[in-house]
Amino acid sequence: MMDFDDFGGSAIGKPLSQADKAAAVLLAMGKGIAGKLLKYFTQAELQMIISSAQTLRAIPPDELNELVNEFEDLFTEGTGLMDNAKAIEEILEEGLTPEEVDGLLGRRAAFQAFEASIWDRLQDADPDFIANYLLREHPQTVAYILSMLPSSFGAKVLLKLPDSRRADIMNRTVNLKNINPKASQIIENRIQELIAVIDADKNSTGTAKVAELMNELEKPQVDTLLESLETISKVSASKVRPKIFLFEDLLAMPQRSRVILLNDISGDILTMALRGASGEIKECVLASISPRSRRMIESDLASGTAGVNPREIAIARRAVAQEAIRLANGGQIQLKEAPESAENGEEQAA
Template identity: 75%
Template sequence: MMDFEDFGGALTDKPLSQAEKAAAVLLAMGKNVAGKLLKFFTQAELQAIIAAAQTLRTIPPNELAQLVNEFEDLFTEGAGLMDNAKVIESILEAGLTPEEVDSLLGRRMAFQSYEESIWDRLQEADPDFIATFLTREHPQTVAYILSMLPSVFGAKVLLKLPDGQRADIMNRTVNLKNVNPKAAQIIENKVVDLITEIEREKNSVGPMKVAELMNELTKPDVDTLLNSLEEISQDAVAKVRPKIFLFEDILLMPQRSRVLLLNDISGEVLTMALRTSSSQLRESVLSSISPRSRRMIESDLQVEMPGTNPREIAIARRAIAQEALRLAGSGQIILKDPEAQAEGAAA
C-alpha cells in the first residue's frame, strides 16, 4: 500500500495536504502511468485523492518538481492541472474497472440500471403469464421482447407460446434488425406497465391473506379448499396457488434451495415430519441432508411409533414450511422450480 506520507514534508507557499500531494503527482505523470499506481492505494485514499483533485490550487513548476522527484522527467509545465476533475477521472478509468470508477465517483449507470430493472425483473414472473401477455402483441414485438429477455427465462416463455406462432416468432427473432429507438421505447414502456401489474398482483392483500391461512392447514384441507374455490373462480385460484407452500411442496424446490432449507432443521423435526410421508417425498428430503443425518433419521423411521399424534406431524411439517417461506422472503432460496411445478401438481 502506498502511504500519503511517502510524498515528503510541507512545501513552500500554502502547504498541501497529503491527499493534495498525491493528486498533484498523479495528475502530472499522466493517466497511463498513474493508472498503474492506483492499485497501491486503498479505496479511502482514492476517494480522498479525488476530492483533493477537484479543489487543487495552482502549483508552480518548481513546487511540483519537488513533489515528483524521480518522476521529474515525466513532468511538463501545465500538465493537465486546469481540468483536474476530468483528468483524475481518466486516470481512474485507466487503472480501475468501470464498476470501481462508478463507486468511487458516486455515479450510477442509469441506462444499464434501467435495462436491468426491466428485463431482469421480468423473469421473476410466471412464464405462462408472460406468454399470455405476448399472445396479444404483434409477432415482431414478441420477437424483440424475447431477444431482450435473459436466455433461460426467454426459452421457458417461448415454449409457452402457441405452437402455431412459435416458428414465426423464432424466425423473426433470428432475423431481427436494429430496432428503431422510438419503437423500442414504446415496447419497453409496455413492459414497464406489465411489471407494475405483476408487482401489484404480487403484493395484493387478498390473495396473500388467503394463502397465509392455507399455509396453516394440511395438504388435504388445502386441496379441498382450492377445489371449492376453483368451482367459483379459476382466476382466484391462479392468484392464490403460487403463494401457498406446504411441506409436500419440498418436492418442487430446486435441489440447492432444498439443501439450504434442510441444513438447519433439527433431526427430530425432520423425523417427525417424514412420518407417514410418501416414499418420493421422503427420498427427496433425505437426499438433501448429510449422509450421517440421513442414517440417523432412517434408523428412527424404521422404529414403529403407533402412538404418534397426527397433530405432532402436522406441527413439524408446518415448522419446516414456515422456515422455507422465511428464507424465500429474504431471497435465500427459491420455493418452486417452474420446471418441476407442473410435474408436482400432477403427482
C-alpha cells in the same frame, strides 16, 4: 489522513485550491507511488481530488515544481499535465479495489441503471407468467419482446409458448427489422406496467400465505374456499389459484415432470396416497413409475382401504404435492402444461 494544507507554494495563473494541489501532486507522481498514498486520504477527500482532477487546468512544469520541488528531476521543460481524468482513474485503480474505484467514479450507479433496464428486470418473473401474458399479444409484438429479453430467459419463455405459435414467432423474430420508435415506446410502456404488476405481486405475502394454507387442505375444501373467495373478488381468486397444487393436480402435470417427481418419492408414500383415489389418478401415477414399482404398489392397493386412517392418506397426498411444489420452485419440473388457449383462428385475426 493527509492534510491538504501541507501543499503550499505560490500559484501561477488561476489559483489552485488545496484539492487541486493534491490532485496535481498525485498525477505527477505516477500510478505506482500515488496509489500507495491513497489509503491516507478519507473518502470525502478522495471525492474532492477526483472532482478537481477532472477539471484541472494544464499545469506548466515550473508551477508544478513550486508545489513539489523535491521531484524536480522527474520533469523536463514543456511537460504539463494532460488527460487528468484518465490519469487519476489509473492512479485509483493502482491503490484501490475495482469496487471502490467504481464507487468513487460513479460508474457503479451507471452500471446499476443498466442492470435495472426493463428487459433485465423482466427476467426475474416466472417464465410461465410471461408466456401467458405474451399469448394475448400479436405475434409480431411477441417477436420484438423476445428479441429484447436476455437470451437465457427468452429461451425459457419461448419453450413455454404453445407449439402452434412457437414456429411463427421464431420466424418473425429471425426476420425482425428495425421497429418504429413510437411502437417500441408503446411496447416498453406496457412492459413497465407488467413489471409493476409483478413487483406488486412479489411484495404481497398474503397471496402466498393463503395458497400455503389451501395446499394443506383436501380438494373439496379448497374448491369451496376458492368459490367463496371468487364471489368476493375474482381478482384475488385469480392470484391464489395458480399457487395452489394438490395431489389431484398430478393429472394436469406434464408427463416428463410427473415421471421426475414420482420417481423421487418412496413407494410407501405413493401407495398410501393412492388409497381411495379415483381410477384416473391411479393410472396417471402408476403409468409414470417403473414397472417393478407399479407391480408392488398395485399388489399393496389390492388390500383396499380397510383399517387405513384417512389422515394418513391425506398426509401422504400432501407430501407428494409439497415435493412437486419444491421441485417446481427449483425449476426442475413444471406443475402444469403450457397453455394452448390461443387458437389459430385468433392468431390470424390478430
